[in-house]
Amino acid sequence: MSNGDSAVPLLAARDLTKTHGMTRALRGASVELGAGEILAVTGTSGSGKSTLLHCLAGIVRPDAGVVTYAGQRLDQLPEKRLSELRRSDFGVVFQFGQLIPELTALDNVALPLMLAGTPRGDARARAGAWLERFGVRGQGELRPGEMSGGQAQRTALARALVTGPRVVFADEPTGALDSLATEQVMTALAHTAREAGTAVLLVTHDDQVAAYADREVRLADGAVAVAGVTA
Amino acid sequence: MIGMSTRHILLGLLASGPSHGYDLKRRHDERFPQARPLAYGQVYTTLQRLVRDGLAEVEGTGADGGPERTTYRSTEDGARELAHWAGEIAPPAPFVTNEIFAKVVVSILSGGDAEAYLRAQRAAHMERMRELTAVKTAKGADLATVLSADYALNHLDADLRWMTTTAARLTTLTAEVDAA
Ligand SMILES: Nc1ncnc2c1ncn2[C@@H]1O[C@H](COP(=O)(O)OP(=O)(O)OP(=O)(O)O)[C@@H](O)[C@H]1O
Numbered sequence: 470m471s472n473g474d475s476a477v478p479l480l481a482a483r484d485l486t487k488t489h490g491m492t493r494a495l496r497g498a499s500v501e502l503g504a505g506e507i508l509a510v511t512g513t514s515g516s517g518k519s520t521l522l523h524c525l526a527g528i529v530r531p532d533a534g535v536v537t538y539a540g541q542r543l544d545q546l547p548e549k550r551l552s553e554l555r556r557s558d559f560g561v562v563f564q565f566g567q568l569i570p571e572l573t574a575l576d577n578v579a580l581p582l583m584l585a586g587t588p589r590g591d592a593r594a595r596a597g598a599w600l601e602r603f604g605v606r607g608q609g610e611l612r613p614g615e616m617s618g619g620q621a622q623r624t625a626l627a628r629a630l631v632t633g634p635r636v637v638f639a640d641e642p643t644g645a646l647d648s649l650a651t652e653q654v655m656t657a658l659a660h661t662a663r664e665a666g667t668a669v670l671l672v673t674h675d676d677q678v679a680a681y682a683d684r685e686v687r688l689a690d691g692a693v694a695v696a697g698v699t700a
Numbered sequence: 701m702i703g704m705s706t707r708h709i710l711l712g713l714l715a716s717g718p719s720h721g722y723d724l725k726r727r728h729d730e731r732f733p734q735a736r737p738l739a740y741g742q743v744y745t746t747l748q749r750l751v752r753d754g755l756a757e758v759e760g761t762g763a764d765g766g767p768e769r770t771t772y773r774s775t776e777d778g779a780r781e782l783a784h785w786a787g788e789i790a791p792p793a794p795f796v797t798n799e800i801f802a803k804v805v806v807s808i809l810s811g812g813d814a815e816a817y818l819r820a821q822r823a824a825h826m827e828r829m830r831e832l833t834a835v836k837t838a839k840g841a842d843l844a845t846v847l848s849a850d851y852a853l854n855h856l857d858a859d860l861r862w863m864t865t866t867a868a869r870l871t872t873l874t875a876e877v878d879a880a
């Protein structure tokens with residue numbers, strides 16, 4: 470199922486540029502994400518994938534260009550509104566270090582729900598179901614420092630999805646997993662996203678992971694090299 | 701006899717009991733859903749050769765209400781040959797005669813646009829990988845389907861990795877040529 474060709478994309482970037490010091494990470498990148506669409510962003514190391522994801526997720530502001538989300542200019546939104554929006558509508562997963570080290574896996578996943586006002590018991594019950602879905606229920610009482618890289622990554626995915634976001638931004642979500650664990654996590658992510666109608670921006674250098682998406686956008690030197698065939 | 705062959709696959713299918721050609725074809729196509737379907741002609745020729753070589757024999761002929769069919773069974777020699785083949789190491793074949801490789805080389809030699817070719821080939825490979833991933837992750841997919849989709853996915857992935865590296869090298873190579 471792909472809504473990537475629907476008239477109004479849920480999230481769109483047009484002509485983004487972003488310079489880090491001397492490095493032009495993005496030079497005119499444009500990309501669109503439809504509601505419920507899973508889009509893979511691929512490209513060689515340093516091609517600007519993470520920078521593009523950060524701009525689309527409102528974590529980094531581009532130097533030039535436009536980011537629109539559900540009809541509003543994300544790149545011009547005041548910081549406070551932006552962080553509210555990120556909390557209510559977006560989920561993010563990075564390759565490393567996004568879990569809170571002092572909290573158990575279960576509490577890490579329950580936290581976004583509690584921040585949104587769900588009582589602790591309720592939040593922990595729902596968090597447990599998500600850990601189950603990603604195959605790490607048994608690690609629920611471990612802290613991030615006591616988990617393997619793969620277990621931490623699955624916990625982070627559960628945390629990104631627990632609030633029912635409209636868009637999940639995942640930067641190399643399977644980077645620390647072997648091929649069987651990658652398959653389990655990607656299957657869970659794709660099934661969940663398709664059932665819930667969640668759009669996913671999936672940054673990966675693994676083409677087998679990219680194949681879970683509806684479509685591929687390939688970056689080269691900070692711009693889109695080829696838009697894959699629309700599914 | 702070395703290598704992957706229809707005769708060993710048919711011997712393998714006969715190992716679970718006598719069978720006729722039509723049934724063997726059907727079971728082959730079921731077991732190896734991502735493989736090219738067997739042609740009937742190929743099945744019958746192969747069965748005849750197995751009989752000639754003493755690896756299989758005719759069990760009987762029957763009509764069973766439909767067209768007349770010959771049932772075959774594996775012989776002891778056939779079982780031995782199968783066990784031998786199944787335990788044999790396959791040669792780690794470098795597929796350097798692959799069409800993709802040949803096209804890139806020809807394109808470079810003839811001054812064509814190898815990069816554009818690689819981009820288009822990548823899109824086609826990714827399309828196929830998405831199809832196979834959908835087949836593999838569909839609810840209720842059986843193990844044979846998952847395994848054969850995986851096998852194809854990993855080979856396509858290997859092609860893609862080679863294409864990515866080659867595309868990067870082409871850029872470097874072109875830059876070197878231009879600088880000279
Ligand atoms: N915070 C930063 N400071 C300086 N340079 C940066 C920063 N972030 C990214 N860059 C540079 O911008 C370019 C694009 O980086 P980016 O992280 O977006 O690439 P990527 O495609 O995600 O690569 P990878 O596959 O290795 O993660 C790179 O050349 C990188 O060195």
Ligand SMILES: [Mg+2]
Nearest residue numbers: 518519520640
């Ligand atoms: Mg990156």
